[in-house]
Structure formats: C-alpha cells, structure tokens
Amino acid sequence: MILLILSIGLLIAFLSPSLHRIAKDNLGLLLAIYPLSFLLFLLSRGSSATVETHTWIERFNINFSFQLNELGWLFGVLVSFFAIFIFVYASKYMSYYKGAGRFFLALCMFFTAMMGIVLSENLISLFLFWEMTSFSSFLLIGFFHEDESSRRSAMQSMVITVGGGLFFLLGVLLLGHVVGSYEIRDVIAQKDLLIGHSFTPYIVGLILMGAMTKSAQFPFHFWLPNAMAAPTPVSAFLHSATMVKAGVFLVMRMYPALGWNEIFTTVLLLSGAITMLLGAWRSVVRLELKAILANTTISALGIIMMFLGLGTAKAIAAAVVFLFAHAFYKATLFLVAGNVIKAKKDKNIGNLAGNFKDMPQTGLASWLGALSMAGMIPFLGFLGKELLYGSAFEAGSLIAYILLGATFISSAFFVVVALRFSWYLFKPGSQDTGHELNSKELPFGLTLSPLVFSIGGLTLGLIGSLAFVQDKIAAMAGTILPEAFEKVDLGLWHGINGALILSIITLIVGFLLFKNLNMRESKRPVVGSEKSYFAFLSNMNKLASFHYQQMQTGYLRNYLGVTLLFLVVMIGVAVYIVGQPAPLNEILTVPPEYPFYQQVIILSIPIAVGIIFFTNSRVKAIITLGIVGFSLALIFIYYGAPDVAITQLLVETLTVVFFVIILHKLPEFKTFAPKYGNVGYFVISLIFGLAMTYVMIQVMYFDIPDTLKGYFGEASYLEGKGKNIVNVILVDFRALDTMGEIAVLAIAATGVISMLRLKDHSELNKSSNKKVS
Amino acid sequence: MEIVLPFVVGFLFTSGVYLMMHRNFIKIILGMALLGYAGNLFLFVISRITLGQPAFIPSDAEKMGEVYADPFPQALILTAIVIGFGVQAFAIILLKRTYINIGTANLDELKDED
Numbered sequence: 001m002i003l004l005i006l007s008i009g010l011l012i013a014f015l016s017p018s019l020h021r022i023a024k025d026n027l028g029l030l031l032a033i034y035p036l037s038f039l040l041f042l043l044s045r046g047s048s049a050t051v052e053t054h055t056w057i058e059r060f061n062i063n064f065s066f067q068l069n070e071l072g073w074l075f076g077v078l079v080s081f082f083a084i085f086i087f088v089y090a091s092k093y094m095s096y097y098k099g100a101g102r103f104f105l106a107l108c109m110f111f112t113a114m115m116g117i118v119l120s121e122n123l124i125s126l127f128l129f130w131e132m133t134s135f136s137s138f139l140l141i142g143f144f145h146e147d148e149s150s151r152r153s154a155m156q157s158m159v160i161t162v163g164g165g166l167f168f169l170l171g172v173l174l175l176g177h178v179v180g181s182y183e184i185r186d187v188i189a190q191k192d193l194l195i196g197h198s199f200t201p202y203i204v205g206l207i208l209m210g211a212m213t214k215s216a217q218f219p220f221h222f223w224l225p226n227a228m229a230a231p232t233p234v235s236a237f238l239h240s241a242t243m244v245k246a247g248v249f250l251v252m253r254m255y256p257a258l259g260w261n262e263i264f265t266t267v268l269l270l271s272g273a274i275t276m277l278l279g280a281w282r283s284v285v286r287l288e289l290k291a292i293l294a295n296t297t298i299s300a301l302g303i304i305m306m307f308l309g310l311g312t313a314k315a316i317a318a319a320v321v322f323l324f325a326h327a328f329y330k331a332t333l334f335l336v337a338g339n340v341i342k343a344k345k346d347k348n349i350g351n352l353a354g355n356f357k358d359m360p361q362t363g364l365a366s367w368l369g370a371l372s373m374a375g376m377i378p379f380l381g382f383l384g385k386e387l388l389y390g391s392a393f394e395a396g397s398l399i400a401y402i403l404l405g406a407t408f409i410s411s412a413f414f415v416v417v418a419l420r421f422s423w424y425l426f427k428p429g430s431q432d433t434g435h436e437l438n439s440k441e442l443p444f445g446l447t448l449s450p451l452v453f454s455i456g457g458l459t460l461g462l463i464g465s466l467a468f469v470q471d472k473i474a475a476m477a478g479t480i481l482p483e484a485f486e487k488v489d490l491g492l493w494h495g496i497n498g499a500l501i502l503s504i505i506t507l508i509v510g511f512l513l514f515k516n517l518n519m520r521e522s523k524r525p526v527v528g529s530e531k532s533y534f535a536f537l538s539n540m541n542k543l544a545s546f547h548y549q550q551m552q553t554g555y556l557r558n559y560l561g562v563t564l565l566f567l568v569v570m571i572g573v574a575v576y577i578v579g580q581p582a583p584l585n586e587i588l589t590v591p592p593e594y595p596f597y598q599q600v601i602i603l604s605i606p607i608a609v610g611i612i613f614f615t616n617s618r619v620k621a622i623i624t625l626g627i628v629g630f631s632l633a634l635i636f637i638y639y640g641a642p643d644v645a646i647t648q649l650l651v652e653t654l655t656v657v658f659f660v661i662i663l664h665k666l667p668e669f670k671t672f673a674p675k676y677g678n679v680g681y682f683v684i685s686l687i688f689g690l691a692m693t694y695v696m697i698q699v700m701y702f703d704i705p706d707t708l709k710g711y712f713g714e715a716s717y718l719e720g721k722g723k724n725i726v727n728v729i730l731v732d733f734r735a736l737d738t739m740g741e742i743a744v745l746a747i748a749a750t751g752v753i754s755m756l757r758l759k760d761h762s763e764l765n766k767s768s769n770k771k772v773s
Numbered sequence: 774m775e776i777v778l779p780f781v782v783g784f785l786f787t788s789g790v791y792l793m794m795h796r797n798f799i800k801i802i803l804g805m806a807l808l809g810y811a812g813n814l815f816l817f818v819i820s821r822i823t824l825g826q827p828a829f830i831p832s833d834a835e836k837m838g839e840v841y842a843d844p845f846p847q848a849l850i851l852t853a854i855v856i857g858f859g860v861q862a863f864a865i866i867l868l869k870r871t872y873i874n875i876g877t878a879n880l881d882e883l884k885d886e887d
Contacts, residue, residue, distance in 0.1 A: 628810060684794075697779050745859045748862060
C-alpha cells in the first residue's frame with residue numbers, strides 16, 4: 001500500500017508539468033491533495049508494528065519494505081502536514097515565476113522521497129529515497145538556474161549530500177555483511193553481532209557521514225546557508241521538517257542498533273556542539289533574512305544531534321520535542337521572510353524595521369513563530385527548551401554541564417534572532433517608511449501557511465499535557481530508546497526548578513544581547529571548511545585535466561601501449577596472487593620433436609612476417625600476409641580442426657583478393673615509423689608478446705576442466721542431430737551467436753558499400769582539400 | 774611441437790602490435806590482421822590441442838569416442854575469423870576512402886586535420 005502511494009506520488013510528480021497547463025496557478029492547491037491524502041492515510045492507519053514487504057532483489061536480500069512504527073509514523077505525519085501547507089503556499093508563490101510545473105515536479109518528487117525515507121524498513125531502499133531527496137533538492141535549489149550562484153549552491157548541496165549518501169551506502173553494505181540482513185528490525189534485533197566486531201567503527205563512521213552531511217553538521221555545515229538560493233517555500237520545507245531532518249531521522253532510526261557505541265555518541269556530541277555554536281554565532285552576524293534563519297537551523301540541528309549523543313532517556317525525549325518545536329517555528333519564519341522579501345523587494349534586515357501595519361497577518365505569524373523560537377511560555381518552543389535544560393541537569397555529568405552551557409549560549413542567540421523577527425521587524429503599530437511602493441499585505445494564499453504553522457506551534461504547546469499528544473511523543477522517543485518512553489512530560493508547569501530559572505535567564509540575556517548587539521554584517525567564515533570544499537573541487541578538476549592531457553593524446557600507439565602494458569601488469573598481479581606457476585625450466589628444456597613439414601610451417605611464419613616488415617612493395621606485403629594465414633590454416637588442419645582451416649583458407653583468399661582489387665587506390669607504402677623512436681614501442685610489443693607466450697605456457701601446463709567438450713561430444717548427435725560437432729555448435733547450440741556474427745558482417749558490408757558509393761561527394765572534398773593543403 | 778606454438782603466437786602478437794603502432798594506415802591494417810591470427814591461434818592452442826582427431830562423430834556411432842579435438846574453441850575461432858574478415862574489409866575501405874578524401878595515409882596527420 002505504501003509502495004503504491006509512493007509510486008502514485010512519483011507519477012503525479014511527472015504529470016505536474018502537464019497538469020500545470022490545466023490548473024495554471026492553482027496547481028499547488030491541486031497537488032496538495034497528494035500530501036493531504038498521505039496524511040489521511042497515515043492518520044487512519046495509525047502506527048503499527050506490521051511491515052509491508054515487496055521483494056526487489058531476492059538474492060541480495062534487498063526489498064522494498066515499509067513500516068509504520070511510532071518514529072516513522074510521526075515523522076510521516078509531520079512531513080505530510082507540512083507538505084500540504086507548503087504546497088498551498090507555493091501555489092500562490094510560484095505564480096509570480098515561470099516554470100511552476102517543473103518546480104512542482106521536483107517538489108512532489110522530493111516529498112515522495114522524504115516519505116520513502118521515513119517509512120522505509122529496508123536500508124537499501126532507504127538509501128534509494130535518500131539519494132532521491134538529494135537529487136530533487138538539487139533541482140529545487142537550482143530552480144533559478146539563470147543565476148550563477150544558484151547553480152553553484154545546487155551543485156554544492158548535491159555534491160555534499162550525494163557524496164555523504166555514498167558513504168552511507170558503504171556503511172549499510174558493511175552492516176548488511178555483518179548482520180546478514182538489510183531490514184532495520186533485523187539489524188536492531190541482532191545488534192549483538194556488531195558489538196566488538198572489527199567492522200563496527202567503520203560502519204558507525206560511514207553511516208554518520210551520511211547523517212552529518214544531510215543534516216549539515218560541522219564540518220559539512222556550509223551547504224545549508226547556500227541552499228537558501230531555492231525559492232522560499234522550498235527553503236521552508238527543507239529547513240523545517242524535511243531534508244536536514246533526514247539526517248537526524250537516520251540517527252534516530254539507527255539509534256537502537258548503534259546507540260551503544262561510544263564513537264557514535266562521541267561524534268554526535270562533538271560535532272553537534274561545534275555546529276550549534278557555529279550556527280548560533282553566524283545567525284546574529286548575518287543580515288540577510290534567509291541567511292539568518294539558515295544559520296539558526298544549523299544551530300538547531302546541532303542541538304538535536306548533541307542531545308541524541310548525550311543519550312540519556314530524557315535527553316532523547318527532549319531532542320524529539322525540540323525537533324517538533326523547531327520544525328514549526330522555522331517553517332513559519334522562513335515563510336515570513338519570503339513574504340517580507342516579496343513585499344518589500346529587500347532582503348537585508350537592517351533596512352526592514354517596523355512592518356506591522358503594512359503586513360499585519362504576516363506580522364502576527366512572525367510574532368507567534370518568534371516567541372516559540374525564543375522559548376516563551378506556553379509555546380512548543382518553551383517545552384522543547386525546558387526539556388533540553390532539564391535533561392542536561394538530570395544527566396548531571398561534567399559533559400552534560402558543558403552541553404548545558406553551550407545550549408544556553410545558542411538559546412540566547414536564538415532569542416536575539418527571535419526578537420529581530422518580532423520586535424524589530426514587526427513592532428506593533430509600526431509603519432515602514434522606506435519601502436512605500438510595495439508596502440501592501442500579501443494575498444491570503446501567502447499568509448495562510450505561516451499562520452497555520454505558527455498557530456500549530458502554539459497549539460501543540462498548549463495541548464502538550466493532553467494524554468494522547470504525550471503518548472505519541474513518548475512512543476516516538478521510546479522507539480529510539482526504550483527507556484525514554486517514560487520520560488516525556490509535556491506539562492507547561494513543573495514548579496520552579498533549575499530549568500525554568502535558566503529559561504528566564506536565557507530570555508533576559510537574549511534581550512540584553514538584542515539591545516546591545518549592532519546589526520553588523522560579517523560574512524567572514526569562522527571555520528574554513530567551505531574553503532577546503534572549493535579547494536577539493538578545483539584540485540579534482542586539475543587532476544582530471546592532468547589525467548586527460550596525459551592519457552588522451554589522440555595517438556593510437558599511445559592508447560595501445562598503455563592498454564597492453566596495463567594488461568601485462570594485471571597478468572603479473574594474477575600470477576603473483578595465484579602463485580605456484582608452472583616450472584618453466586622443466587618445460588623448456590625438453591627438446592621439441594617434430595617432422596620436417598612442420599618445421600617448414602613454423603619457419604614460414606616468421607619469414608613472412610619479416611618480409612611484411614622490411615619490404616617496400618605493397619603487393620609483397622599483402623601476399624606474405626596471405627602466407628601467414630595459410631600457415632595458420634595448416635596448423636589448424638594438423639590439430640584436428642578442418643572446419644576452422646577451411647574458413648581460414650577462404651577468408652585469407654578473399655582478403656588478398658580484396659586488397660589487390662583496390663590496391664591501385666591505396667597510398668604508397670612509405671615506412672611511417674612510430675614517432676618517438678621505434679625502440680620504446682618495440683619493447684612494449686615484445687613485452688606483450690612474451691607475456692602472452694608465458695600465459696599460454698602456464699595454461700597449457702595445468703589441467704583445465706573439459707565438461708563442455710564432453711557435453712558437446714555427447715549431445716551433438718542425440719540433441720543436435722549432426723555429426724560434425726563444430727557445425728552443430730555453430731548452427732544449433734550457439735545459433736544466436738552465429739546470428740550476431742551474421743549481423744556484424746551485414747553491418748560491415750553496409751559500411752563498405754556505402755563508402756564505395758560515396759564517389760561524387762568525395763570528388764568535391766578532394767578539390768576543396770587541395771586548396772587547404 | 775606444442776611447446777613451439779606459444780612462441781609463434783607470442784611472435785605474432787609482438788609483430789602485430791608493433792605494426793599497429795606505426796603511423797601508416799596500411800601497416801595498421803596489416804598489424805590488425807596479424808593480431809587477429811595471434812588471437813585465434815592463442816585460443817586454439819591453450820584449449821588442449823589434439824593431433825589429427827577432428828570432432829566428427831563416426832558414422833556408426835552416436836557419441837564421440839575417447840580422444841578428439843575440443844570442438845568448442847573451434848566454433849569460437851570460426852566465428853572470430855569471419856568477424857575479423859568483416860572488420861578488415863571495413864578497415865580497408867575506410868583507408869581507401871580516407872586516402873581519397875583527405876589525401877594522407879598518415880594517422881598523425883588525420884589527428885591534426887581535425
């Protein structure tokens with residue numbers, strides 16, 4: 001059923017350019033039915049432990065299998081809920097631009113892929129959807145492809161996330177090798193196999209590479225701010241519930257299998273902490289609306305990863321709640337930013353103070369979102385932060401207190417950003433004076449979705465203490481870590497405790513920072529990992545062009561030389577690996593015995609070849625080539641292959657005749673030697689020839705199985721009704737082969753005939769060429 | 774005699790490849806022909822050659838006796854010879870056409886002309 005829905009989704013995606021012609025600007029509203037029905041499907045089905053399996057490649061244990069466990073189900077609900085309103089928003093938003101059909105193609109594909117990730121049970125199919133999100137987000141980020149920076153950002157996000165995905169695949173393959181299954185439930189059930197296994201550190205590292213690149217964790221954080229080149233609805237979708245949350249989701253999904261591993265948790269802790277502080281700092285020193293938000297996203301992802309790394313039951317529960325809070329306020333604020341930019345045609349926050357009277361609805365949404373971000377009671381953001389603080393207090397270790405400090409710092413920065421998006425951008429009663437021309441509230445289509453998201457954040461905060469909400473969240477946290485099931489308490493009031501006091505201090509510190517920090521742009525990167533990315537790219541290009549210049553010389557002899565030498569090296573490697581070659585001394589010291597007529601045959605070959613090399617006459621060369629061919633035919637006859645011999649004789653005669661007929665049209669037989677001295681090329685040829693001789697001696701020394709020989713000897717008459725076995729093989733057992741051979745001849749003949757008939761055209765060319773030369 | 778054949782094949786490979794490394798188009802075609810011989814003989818020799826026992830089922834029998842030449846590589850070589858002929862014919866005509874159109878049989882000059 002899930003596979004069916006996903007397939008229909010892809011079909012819808014590819015139909016959307018055509019649908020655009022019918023639905024015009026309402027395409028997004030029409031397509032929103034898709035995530036809506038997905039949401040309804042999930043709600044009606046409810047979470048369950050059943051697994052839906054469709055065999056894909058049975059031999060390798062690769063299936064399309066899907067589950068609706070608490071984690072995947074809730075994520076799926078979140079993603080499809082967001083998708084509905086993103087589609088609605090995009091419907092109006094994209095009506096200002098060309099190419100909406102293309103846009104919705106990529107967006108539908110992206111949504112489908114995201115649902116595939118959260119519902120996949122098989123790691124290989126999860127990987128497939130994983131890379132599909134990378135690919136479709138590439139299309140979305142690069143939507144304004146006329147813009148160079150947009151193209152570059154798209155490319156960057158794809159290189160980073162697809163590259164990380166490949167590491168992830170490697171990790172999955174190793175994991176499958178150790179556990180013997182790619183089904184996540186099997187991996188979890190058999191995690192004991194991983195404990196102490198020598199592959200485990202690699203598995204952990206590779207899978208984390210996938211998660212960290214996707215979720216923009218340090219040192220791969222830099223692609224995310226650049227990804228704001230995408231149209232606003234995409235940014236909102238990517239940053240809130242999808243794409244970047246895919247990495248977090250992966251960590252959560254693999255947590256039961258890998259959470260015991262210290263490398264796993266340590267990497268999450270460290271990189272999460274760095275990412276969090278980095279993003280928080282950069283969010284207050286950037287002035288572009290979307291860049292500010294992008295950096296807070298990085299910071300928030302760092303927080304989630306870090307608390308997953310902390311790994312206590314309460315920390316996990318806190319990470320889950322914070323994830324939801326972040327999704328709601330981040331989607332709100334991104335859409336708000338999009339609206340402001342659209343209305344004011346300005347994206348620098350410094351020029352945009354006080355827009356409340358112009359855009360009251362957007363302003364309201366922004367206020368609600370910002371309050372949740374700042375962690376005000378009673379928003380969901382408050383619950384999230386309260387749980388983060390509380391869990392760090394509870395863990396009580398030194399690391400936990402360091403984390404608490406770091407979380408406090410970035411939360412204070414969040415308050416700054418929140419105040420800038422509310423107090424500064426939408427001060428109640430304020431009116432913008434700088435941008436009078438465009439100062440109108442945007443249509444309902446663009447204000448509905450941010451309002452829905454912001455009110456969603458408020459509502460969830462208020463109803464958090466209701467049993468069913470709490471149960472769902474607890475069940476989700478319990479899927480990650482069973483002990484976390486008990487630890488979720490979403491009540492707003494827990495009395496005065498450390499977490500509450502710290503929350504209040506955060507707000508005060510944030511407010512003071514907001515008042516005292518100048519809005520000053522600083523684009524200087526704190527950490528230079530983006531620089532290394534560009535260095536890496538340009539070095540790759542250099543390497544490629546160096547390689548190209550060295551290898552692609554355009555001379556046949558060089559290609560031939562390199563290829564043959566490589567072949568010789570490979571033969572050497574094979575001989576070395578297998579070992580125990582045949583004793584050459586023994587074989588070669590036995591004096592060969594053969595009668596006179598054989599000596600003539602054997603000797604005639606080198607003599608004829610020598611003539612080909614040294615003659616100045618074309619006729620002689622061609623006729624002596626014939627001599628080699630006829631000698632070969634004699635050898636075939638001698639060793640019981642009359643059919644081959646007959647063919648050889650026939651073909652040899654034809655070749656000589658063919659050559660002689662057009663001989664007068666052929667160029668003079670000047671000796672064009674190889675260019676750079678004959679010796680080097682001769683040595684290569686000699687090495688190759690000797691290698692082949694060596695291979696033959698080796699093969700002849702050892703026994704090879706002759707089952708085929710026996711089979712054909714038995715079956716030729718009984719099954720093929722023929723007594724000449726070679727013929728039976730050609731026309732019966734391997735008849736398709738022979739048909740292919742005939743086809744090749746027919747193609748060659750067509751080529752020959754068409755080139756022979758090119759007469760008139762060639763005369764023309766000839767005259768024009770003479771002028772050139 | 775069997776032990777001499779690998780050296781004959783090696784010799785044919787060497788001369789074929791060396792001829793193919795020349796710039797003259799005709800020499801390249803001659804080299805291709807020699808390389809083709811070498812390849813066929815290579816395949817023939819390494820699959821256990823048997824003296825004078827062609828793989829014909831005697832007229833009074835339904836199966837082969839004990840000793841006979843392996844028919845399978847023979848069938849493969851037969852195919853290879855015929856295809857080699859097709860390729861060779863094509864190469865010769867291509868040479869002729871190139872020579873008439875461009876006026877050179879030097880491969881290096883062909884590269885420059887592009």
